[in-house]
Amino acid sequence: METTLTISVQDYLKAIYELTAGGEPANTTALATRLGIAPASVTGMIQKLSRIKPPLVEYRKHQGVKLTAQGNKAALEVIRHHRLIEAWLVQTLGYSWDEVHAEAEQLEHAISEDFEARIASALGNPERDPHGEPIPSVNLTMPEDTLLPLAALRKGQAAIVKRVNAENPELLRHLDSLGLVPGTKIEITDYSPYDNNLTVLIDDQDFVIGLAISTKIFVEKF
Amino acid sequence: METTLTISVQDYLKAIYELTAGGEPANTTALATRLGIAPASVTGMIQKLSRIKPPLVEYRKHQGVKLTAQGNKAALEVIRHHRLIEAWLVQTLGYSWDEVHAEAEQLEHAISEDFEARIASALGNPERDPHGEPIPSVNLTMPEDTLLPLAALRKGQAAIVKRVNAENPELLRHLDSLGLVPGTKIEITDYSPYDNNLTVLIDDQDFVIGLAISTKIFVEKF
DNA sequence: ACAAATATTTAGGTGATCCTAAATATTTTA
DNA sequence: TAAAATATTTAGGATCACCTAAATATTTGT
Ligand SMILES: [Mn+2]
Ligand SMILES: [Mn+2]
Ligand SMILES: [Mn+2]
Ligand SMILES: [Mn+2]
Numbered sequence: 001m002e003t004t005l006t007i008s009v010q011d012y013l014k015a016i017y018e019l020t021a022g023g024e025p026a027n028t029t030a031l032a033t034r035l036g037i038a039p040a041s042v043t044g045m046i047q048k049l050s051r052i053k054p055p056l057v058e059y060r061k062h063q064g065v066k067l068t069a070q071g072n073k074a075a076l077e078v079i080r081h082h083r084l085i086e087a088w089l090v091q092t093l094g095y096s097w098d099e100v101h102a103e104a105e106q107l108e109h110a111i112s113e114d115f116e117a118r119i120a121s122a123l124g125n126p127e128r129d130p131h132g133e134p135i136p137s138v139n140l141t142m143p144e145d146t147l148l149p150l151a152a153l154r155k156g157q158a159a160i161v162k163r164v165n166a167e168n169p170e171l172l173r174h175l176d177s178l179g180l181v182p183g184t185k186i187e188i189t190d191y192s193p194y195d196n197n198l199t200v201l202i203d204d205q206d207f208v209i210g211l212a213i214s215t216k217i218f219v220e221k222f
Numbered sequence: 223m224e225t226t227l228t229i230s231v232q233d234y235l236k237a238i239y240e241l242t243a244g245g246e247p248a249n250t251t252a253l254a255t256r257l258g259i260a261p262a263s264v265t266g267m268i269q270k271l272s273r274i275k276p277p278l279v280e281y282r283k284h285q286g287v288k289l290t291a292q293g294n295k296a297a298l299e300v301i302r303h304h305r306l307i308e309a310w311l312v313q314t315l316g317y318s319w320d321e322v323h324a325e326a327e328q329l330e331h332a333i334s335e336d337f338e339a340r341i342a343s344a345l346g347n348p349e350r351d352p353h354g355e356p357i358p359s360v361n362l363t364m365p366e367d368t369l370l371p372l373a374a375l376r377k378g379q380a381a382i383v384k385r386v387n388a389e390n391p392e393l394l395r396h397l398d399s400l401g402l403v404p405g406t407k408i409e410i411t412d413y414s415p416y417d418n419n420l421t422v423l424i425d426d427q428d429f430v431i432g433l434a435i436s437t438k439i440f441v442e443k444f
Numbered sequence: 445a446c447a448a449a450t451a452t453t454t455a456g457g458t459g460a461t462c463c464t465a466a467a468t469a470t471t472t473t474a
Numbered sequence: 475t476a477a478a479a480t481a482t483t484t485a486g487g488a489t490c491a492c493c494t495a496a497a498t499a500t501t502t503g504t
Contacts (some may be wrong), residue, residue, distance in 0.1 A: 008491060028452055041492055043453055048490095062452060062499060091426045092314065093340045112325055125255035138254055230461065250482055265483055270460095284469065284482060321471055451500070458493075463486100470481070 007109045010078045011035060012045055013056060016067055017075035025064030078103040081116060083129035083136075088119045090130045097130040097181075098172035113179040131172075132163030132182040132218070147218035150186075151211055153198065157217035158187040167215050179203045180217055230332045232300045233257060234267055235278060236262065238289055239297035247286030271442045298358040303330040303338060305351035305358075310341045310354045317354040319403075320394035347359030353394075354404040354440070371441035372408075373433055380409040381441035388438050402439055 005013070009219070015034045019026035031046075032039040050059035055072035067075055085104040089095040095103070120126075120138065127143065128134055134143045147162050161184045166172055175181065179202040189206055190199035194210045209217075227235070233250075240247035253268070254261040259361045271293070272281035277294035287299060307326040311317040317325070342360065350356055350363065356365045360412055369384050383406045397403065401424040411428055412421035420431045431439075 006490075023292070029450090037492060039452065040454080040494080045491075047453090091343065095340075099336075103337060106332040106334070107329070110328040112328070114321075115315070115325060118317075122315065132487090228460075235494080251480090259461090260463060261482065262464080268462075389492090445498070445504100447504090449500105449502070452481105452498080455495085456493100456494100457495105458491105460490085460492105461488105463488075465482070465485085465487105468482080470479105472477100472479070474475100474477085 005074060008045070008145035009049065009056075010074070010109055012027045012042075012049065013067065013071055013075040013084075014078045015071065016057060016065055017079065020066055026065045031065075043212075054165075073140045076140040079142075079212075080136040080138075081111055082139070083133055084116060084119050084126075084220070085111070085179050086129040086131070087123055087126050087135070087140070091123060093167060097176070098169035100130060101167045101169070124222070127180070128163070130168065134163075144214055145218070147220055149215050150209070150217035150219050151214035152217065153197065155189045155191045157221060158185065159221045160185050161217060162220050164216060165218065175213070175217075177206065178207055179205075180213075186219070224404075226360060227296060229362035230267070230276075231271065232296070232331055234264075234271065235289065235293055235297040236300045236304070238279060238287055239294065239301065243403055247285045247288045253287075282441075286304065295362045296361040296365060299363075300330055302358040302362070303333055305355055306338060306341050306353040308353070309345055309348050309357070313345060314351070319380050319398065320391035322352060323389045323391070342410070350385070350404070353388065354383075355387070356385075367440070369442055370421065372422075372431070372439035372441050373418065373436035375410045375441065375443070377410050377413045381443045382407050383439060384442050386438060387440065393435075397435070397439075399431055401427075401434075408441070 012031070013034065014033055016026050019030050019034065028039050028042050028046075031037075032042045035042065046059050046065045047055055050057045050065070054070045055068050056064045058068055058076060059065045085107045086100040088101045089103055090097065092134045117138075122200055125138075128133060134145050136142050137221045145163070148159070150159075150161075153159060161182055163182065164172070164175060164180065166175070180186075184202060187201040188198055189201050190196070196214070198214055200207050200209050234257065235254070237253055238248050241252050241256065250261050250264050250268075253259075254264045257264065268279055268281050271278045271289070274327065276292045277290050278289045278296060281287045281292055294296045305328045308322040310320045311325055312319065314396040339360075345387045348357060356367050358364050367385070370381070372381075372383075375381060383402055383404055386394070386397060386402065388397065402408075406424060410420055411423050413419070418433045418436070420436055422429050422431050
């Protein structure tokens with residue numbers, strides 16, 4: 001049933017999945033930027049993906065792309081690989097959370113379904129990767145995540161960090177140095193409505209966090 | 223210095239390495255068969271590899287190909303990846319020796335040098351893969367192997383199996399069922415000069431082994 | 445509402461890797 | 475040693491995933 005998708009196609013589908021997480025279709029430029037490819041090339045590829053036998057994407061000129069049900073499954077397969085591999089690199093080979101992304105980006109296309117099953121089982125079928133990102137289930141559904149962005153908290157509220165949406169190694173190391181990693185308890189000690197800065201108490205220390213970071217950290221209030 | 227080689231090129235170099243192990247250049251047909259590619263395509267590729275900046279192969283029309291020093295290093299890098307990955311799949315994910323080849327064939331092109339170093343270290347820098355094949359050193363030299371083919375033994379000689387040169391899963395399972403795996407002690411109880419069959423005592427049982435197998439098993443006399 | 449700015453698509457390539465069919469070279473065999 | 479058999483190369487394509495430049499469409503700002 002499944003013609004094996006090329007690495008390129010897998011990366012397009014994953015990028016479309018991530019860019020359409022908010023419900024809006026992904027536009028050509030955003031895809032081009034994320035994939036490091038010229039916009040013209042992106043147009044060509046998404047046109048092809050929308051025309052193959054069972055279409056992987058839905059596309060209308062100048063309106064952006066969305067994944068079809070087929071495309072969504074294919075994207076979740078790649079994302080499941082990626083996140084399981086990240087978890088496994090950390091737990092069995094001592095990688096740190098800023099090192100796993102690049103390695104997983106390659107390995108996600110190279111492992112078999114058998115390998116996927118073996119690491120999932122060896123890890124005890126984890127629900128989240130080292131950044132707290134949910135791992136799609138073996139039958140390719142994405143678990144619902146009810147977390148709040150840190151940016152939504154206000155003075156006096158306390159929460160626990162659950163998820164960090166970042167790939168950049170330097171940013172990840174910075175967050176690590178702040179203590180903004182899954183599991184950390186935090187409390188908002190101040191909020192500035194002008195610049196949306198939050199002052200956050202982390203491990204007895206106050207840090208001022210801007211939107212660039214606070215929109216990427218997801219928490220659970222308590 | 224190193225332009226990253228494509229997966230195709232890596233597989234060509236590995237195949238040439240293996241086919242030239244006996245000293246003779248590799249011919250087009252053998253390469254084509256091993257790679258599952260049309261002979262015409264092989265000619266095109268080896269012509270290209272012989273013309274790139276520092277040539278990876280030495281080639282003369284109708285005379286076959288050999289690796290240059292450059293090509294040899296590149297081949298050993300891929301083989302090191304392959305064999306370390308095989309060892310690691312067996313030791314950490316419970317793969318059996320007939321399952322590792324296909325998986326390693328893909329992963330060998332996807333791992334980073336960092337990953338290579340981590341698994342080598344985690345495994346204690348092993349010298350052989352699960353089939354007993356020597357693993358090239360980190361500085362890309364192939365350890366000398368002084369083993370004898372099983373086919374060279376004669377009646378009365380005893381030896382220990384050290385290496386099995388096979389990829390086919392069915393053959394590997396067959397060898398496993400015979401006990402012809404690295405570490406097993408054997409004794410030759412008969413030799414037939416007409417068909418070169420050997421009768422081999424393995425774990426108290428006699429088996430008659432033809433050349434198809436006895437040339438692929440390497441042993442150390444004792 | 446319209447011009448300017450921005451985004452997207454079309455047109456026309458390129459390079460990598462593979463294919464088949466036909467031509468040619470080498471090796472084998474009678 | 476000359477056919478016949480086999481191996482190899484050349485010629486001409488195809489597909490994939492990119493690219494740049496130019497054309498066109500959409501969005502934004504006044
Ligand atoms: Mn990828
Ligand atoms: Mn992650
Ligand atoms: Mn390979
Ligand atoms: Mn092996």
